[in-house]
Every structure is written in structure tokens, then in C-alpha cells.
Amino acid sequence: MVNFDVTIDGARVVVRGEIDTHTAPLLADALAGLDSTTHATLDLSNTVFISSAGLSVILDAQRRLTERGGALNASNPQSVVARTIELAGLSEKLGLR
Amino acid sequence: MPRSDESEPVDLPGGEELPRLLLAALEQTRAPACITTAELDLPGPRIVYVNPAYCEMTGRERSEVVGATPRIMQGPMTNRAELDRLRSELASGRSFEGETVNYRADRTPFIINWRIDHVRDETGRTTHFVATQEDVTERRRTQRLLAAEQLIDDALTTTLTESFESGAAVRHVLDAIRRGAELIAPTANIRVSVRIEGDRYDVGTRAASVHGASAYRFGRSERDFEGDIFVTAIDDDHQAFLDGSGLARFASHSTTVLAALVEYGRQRRTAIRLQTDLLPGPLAPPPHLRVATEYLPGRSGVIIGGDWYDLSTGDDRAVVTIGDVSGSGVDAAVLMGRLRLIAELELARGASVEDLLTLLDEVCEFESAFATFLAIEFELPSMTGHVWSCGHPPPIVVGPVSTEVPVLRVSPPLGHMEGRVAAPTRLSLSAGETIVLYTDGVVERRNELIDAGIERLCDALAGSVGPEEAIEAAVAQAGQLTDDDIALIALQHRG
Numbered sequence: 001m002v003n004f005d006v007t008i009d010g011a012r013v014v015v016r017g018e019i020d021t022h023t024a025p026l027l028a029d030a031l032a033g034l035d036s037t038t039h040a041t042l043d044l045s046n047t048v049f050i051s052s053a054g055l056s057v058i059l060d061a062q063r064r065l066t067e068r069g070g071a072l073n074a075s076n077p078q079s080v081v082a083r084t085i086e087l088a089g090l091s092e093k094l095g096l097r
Numbered sequence: 098m099p100r101s102d103e104s105e106p107v108d109l110p111g112g113e114e115l116p117r118l119l120l121a122a123l124e125q126t127r128a129p130a131c132i133t134t135a136e137l138d139l140p141g142p143r144i145v146y147v148n149p150a151y152c153e154m155t156g157r158e159r160s161e162v163v164g165a166t167p168r169i170m171q172g173p174m175t176n177r178a179e180l181d182r183l184r185s186e187l188a189s190g191r192s193f194e195g196e197t198v199n200y201r202a203d204r205t206p207f208i209i210n211w212r213i214d215h216v217r218d219e220t221g222r223t224t225h226f227v228a229t230q231e232d233v234t235e236r237r238r239t240q241r242l243l244a245a246e247q248l249i250d251d252a253l254t255t256t257l258t259e260s261f262e263s264g265a266a267v268r269h270v271l272d273a274i275r276r277g278a279e280l281i282a283p284t285a286n287i288r289v290s291v292r293i294e295g296d297r298y299d300v301g302t303r304a305a306s307v308h309g310a311s312a313y314r315f316g317r318s319e320r321d322f323e324g325d326i327f328v329t330a331i332d333d334d335h336q337a338f339l340d341g342s343g344l345a346r347f348a349s350h351s352t353t354v355l356a357a358l359v360e361y362g363r364q365r366r367t368a369i370r371l372q373t374d375l376l377p378g379p380l381a382p383p384p385h386l387r388v389a390t391e392y393l394p395g396r397s398g399v400i401i402g403g404d405w406y407d408l409s410t411g412d413d414r415a416v417v418t419i420g421d422v423s424g425s426g427v428d429a430a431v432l433m434g435r436l437r438l439i440a441e442l443e444l445a446r447g448a449s450v451e452d453l454l455t456l457l458d459e460v461c462e463f464e465s466a467f468a469t470f471l472a473i474e475f476e477l478p479s480m481t482g483h484v485w486s487c488g489h490p491p492p493i494v495v496g497p498v499s500t501e502v503p504v505l506r507v508s509p510p511l512g513h514m515e516g517r518v519a520a521p522t523r524l525s526l527s528a529g530e531t532i533v534l535y536t537d538g539v540v541e542r543r544n545e546l547i548d549a550g551i552e553r554l555c556d557a558l559a560g561s562v563g564p565e566e567a568i569e570a571a572v573a574q575a576g577q578l579t580d581d582d583i584a585l586i587a588l589q590h591r592g
Contacts (some may be wrong), residue, residue: 003287049543051423056423060466063513087490088328088509089488093513
């Protein structure tokens with residue numbers, strides 16, 4: 001059973017399933033493929049779980065993009081993921097408020 | 098395939114040449130064959146024909162075999178039950194297939210697999226039996242050796258994935274070595290003994306009476322472990338039939354498996370030692386505070402992680418901290434140790450919490466790391482104070498009548514604050530209250546709001562008296578957890 005997959009469609013990154021210690025490196029690989037001037041959106045509407053390893057990967061990619069004129073924001077997280085992001089103090093940073 | 102009891106006499110092609118051809122083929126095939134008369138009652142069948150392959154397998158001349166009973170092939174290790182089954186199958190008109198130990202002319206035993214079929218005349222009456230045989234000693238030995246090796250490989254796998262305890266793991270693998278040796282030498286008495294770094298382990302029992310014994314050495318003295326598989330045969334015959342080369346190969350495989358186990362134990366001890374050194378030693382709270390802590394490694398077999406706690410006590414303040422470096426294993430643990438040490442030194446020399454957070458954020462950014470962190474600074478002795486959270490879940494205040502989760506302003510995690518520290522939230526601890534700080538492994542479950550986990554922890558903590566009891570309750574509810582490591586620190590204001 002696949003519990004994670006990520007697809008990139010231009011500036012839209014869609015993540016399905018769980019972003020945890022095991023799957024975070026896959027997300028990192030995918031995000032590394034984004035052109036660094038892209039204003040990218042991370043669609044979390046089908047992400048059911050995110051651990052700190054996942055947040056760490058997203059923030060690293062965001063840093064790489066913003067340093068070169070790009071951007072990375074999250075969109076449409078489900079409540080479980082949104083709450084994890086909020087408690088981590090990252091809602092604003094990820095463009096969720 | 099037609100069954101022999103249904104077989105009818107047939108007309109064979111080949112004409113006059115056929116009888117000569119059949120005999121030549123029988124004489125020259127490498128498959129041992131034997132024809133006996135059909136009397137099943139005593140004195141039993143007599144051998145009327147054996148081919149050269151049979152003579153070669155048994156080490157007997159044709160002249161000494163023809164006219165004799167097949168019982169000359171049998172000996173002490175021959176399976177009597179198998180012979181009884183043979184007799185009853187044949188008496189009922191059926192064919193027989195079986196396996197037992199036979200003996201060569203020089204009395205060396207070997208394992209045969211043999212099939213006996215009826216030879217019937219034109220009226221269907223059995224006049225003879227034809228037996229085709231095969232020496233399967235080597236094949237059986239190879240199969241037993243493979244099965245024995247599989248036993249210890251499986252035992253190793255089991256010990257490495259379950260919660261590991263060195264002594265129990267060694268005994269578990271030794272027991273598999275004993276059972277494996279029993280597969281290879283089924284009738285022998287097996288005992289396995291090993292000395293690992295000065296500790297001696299022994300499984301199996303000593304034989305009551307010894308007809309012959311051998312010891313197969315395994316281990317690596319340069320890695321400080323050595324052992325023996327002691328094989329004690331129940332009689333001389335069995336001693337002679339022992340698969341010595343199989344046992345020697347098995348001992349060598351045991352060395353490989355045990356070496357892996359010993360090395361794993363060694364690395365694990367090193368890791369545990371590092372972990373305990375990276376965490377603070379006994380904490381020294383001021384007189385009116387009581388403190389209790391816990392660190393539990395993750396279930397996944399990785400012993401060191403990135404969680405830590407600490408308590409820094411000065412003349413007029415106490416700062417309690419907890420943190421969690423994202424990731425697991427050695428990298429996370431090493432960074433955790435540095436962050437904790439920096440925090441300890443900075444707070445000891447009187448740095449403000451804001452300055453400490455800025456510094457830790459810079460360190461994490463430099464290391465491309467992500468760490469959540471929470472610090473509470475209490476003024477002494479009033480125990481009024483402030484909380485700073487960098488992406489860390491909120492603490493829980495356990496009072497005599499209720500538990501509370503303060504609502505905090507939260508900065509991003511260390512490494513991602515970009516120099517901006519959110520204003521702290523006021524928090525004070527009244528006499529009798531206990532505050533519990535924890536890492537996310539205590540509350541985080543997939544597919545549920547983290548708030549549900551925090552609420553569960555609150556329920557578990559409700560009514561607990563003092564920090565030790567609070568920690569105990571928190572660990573108990575974390576119970577069937579996750580791969581994550583967990584850290585907890587609880588502080589009580591004694592008044």
C-alpha cells in the first residue's frame with residue numbers, strides 16, 4: 001500500500017498521504033526539482049499527517065526558493081495537518097494566515 | 098500413474114531381443130535394484146537378484162547377497178516402525194515407499210529411500226517384489242543443515258526487532274543453535290556453551306551417559322567470544338553416524354550469526370552510553386521545587402534521538418527547558434547534545450531567554466536543522482514567570498482540582514525563526530501545582546488532531562500528586578507508542 005506520493009505540476013506540488021520520517025526524504029527530492037525562482041504552492045488537501053521531519057523538509061525548500069526570488073506556500077491543509085502547523089508556529093510562515 | 102496392484106500383464110514390443118535388453122539395462126543402470134521372493138511370513142523373503150549398482154551402494158558381493166534375507170542390511174538404527182509399515186502395506190497388496198537407515202558390509206550406516214513394488218504373474222498373483230533404492234544420506238544432511246541454519250537466522254532476526262536485551266538475545270540465539278544442532282544430529286544429546294566478554298551462557302543439558310562425545314568450536318577469540326557445541330551420542334553406532342562435517346559447517350555459521358549479535362550489542366551499549374552522557378545528570382532544583390524527568394528511546398531499534406530536557410537554577414531564577422531535534426539517530430542526538438550544552442552555559446552565565454533563543458536559532462540554521470524548543474523562566478521564589486515556545490507543544494499545569502493547557506504565542510522552530518522571537522506568554526505556578534513539559538512523541542498520533550493527544554495526556558495527569566507521579570502517568574498513557582523517542586520533565590511548586 002502506498003501511503004505517500006507527490007506530484008509536481010508546474011508550480012503546484014500535490015502531496016497525498018503521510019509525510020513522516022520515512023517519506024520526508026522523498027518530498028525533499030521532489031521539492032529539490034523546483035526551479036528556485038518558482039512561486040510554488042504545496043497542496044496539502046490530501047495530506048493526512050505531517051511530522052516535524054516533514055515540516056523541516058518544507059522549510060528547507062522554502063528557504064532555498066526565497067533566497068533566489070521564489071516562494072513556497074502551503075494551501076488547503078486538512079484540520080489535523082493545519083493544527084500541527086499552527087502548534088509549530090508556522091501558519092504565517094507557510095502562508096496559511 | 099498406474100498403481101502396481103492394478104497393473105496387468107502386457108505384451109511388450111521388441112521380440113526375442115527384449116529379455117536380453119532388459120537384463121542388460123538392469124545390470125548397467127546406476128539405480129540400485131533388488132528382487133526378492135514374495136514370502137512375507139517368517140523366515141521372510143529371500144533375495145534372488147541384485148544389480149551391480151546395488152552391490153556398489155551396499156559394499157557387498159552379489160554372491161553373498163543372493164539367497165540371503167534383506168534383513169542383513171539392517172542394524173540398530175534401522176527404524177522398526179518403518180519395517181512394520183512396509184510389511185503391512187505389501188501384505189495388503191499395495192506398494193511401499195519409505196526411508197530408513199541401512200548398513201554397508203563394513204557396518205557403516207547410510208540413509209536409504211526405497212520403493213517396493215509387486216511383481217505379478219499372468220494370474221495377478223504376486224511372485225516377487227522389486228525394490229529400487231537410493232542413498233539419500235547427503236541430500237538429507239544438506240536439507241537438515243539448511244533448516245538448522247535457517248533456525249538461527251530466524252532467531253537473530255527476532256531478537257533484533259523485538260525490544261533488545263543482550264543476555265536474553267544471546268540465550269535465544271544459543272537455544273536456536275542447540276535446536277539446529279539437534280536437527281543435524283537428531284539422536285544426539287546437544288549442549289551449547291559460549292563465553293562472551295567474560296559472561297558465560299549455557300543451554301541444553303549434560304548427557305547422563307556418554308558413549309562418545311565431540312565438541313565443535315565456534316566464535317572469534319579476537320572479538321572476545323568463544324563457544325562450543327557439545328554433541329554427545331547415545332551409543333557408539335550413533336556416534337559413528339554423526340554428520341561431523343555438517344556440524345562443523347553449522348558451527349561456522351553460528352559464529353557469523355553470533356558475531357552479528359555481539360557486535361549489535363556492543364554498538365547499542367555505546368549508543369546508550371552516549372545518550373545518557375548527552376542528557377543532563379541529576380538535576381539540582383531549588384529547595385521549594387521538586388523535579389522528575391524521563392527519557393525513553395524510540396521503539397524502532399534506534400536508541401538515541403533528538404529529545405532533551407534540562408533545568409537551570411540561578412540565584413533569582415529557574416529556567417526549565419525541553420526540546421526536540423527533528424530526525425533520529427546519531428545526527429539528531431549529536432546536535433541535541435550541542436544545543437543542550439550551549440543552553441546550559443548561556444543560562445549559567447545569566448543570558449536572557451530571548452538571547453538564548455536567538456543563539457540556538459542561529460546554531461540550528463547553521464546546521465540546517467529543525468528543532469522545537471520550549472523554555473519557562475520562573476522568578477524565585479515567587480514562581481511567576483514566562484513561557485517561550487518555538488514550535489513546541491504547550492506544557493500542562495496539573496493543579497489539585499484541574500489541569501490546564503496555557504494558550505501560548507508560538508515562534509517557528511529553531512533554525513527557522515529568522516531572528517524574530519515571539520513575545521513570551523505569562524505563566525505562574527501556584528503552591529502545590531505541577532507543570533509537565535513533554536515532547537511530541539507523548540501526544541502525537543496519526544489521523545487525529547494533536548489536541549486530542551494533549552487532552553488524553555491531561556486526563557492521564559489529572560489527580561496526580563507531585564512530579565514523579567505525573568511522569569509515571571504520562572509514560573503509562575504514552576504506552577503503546579510510536580517509533581519516536583520521548584522526553585519529559587515535571588516541576589512542582591512545593592510552596
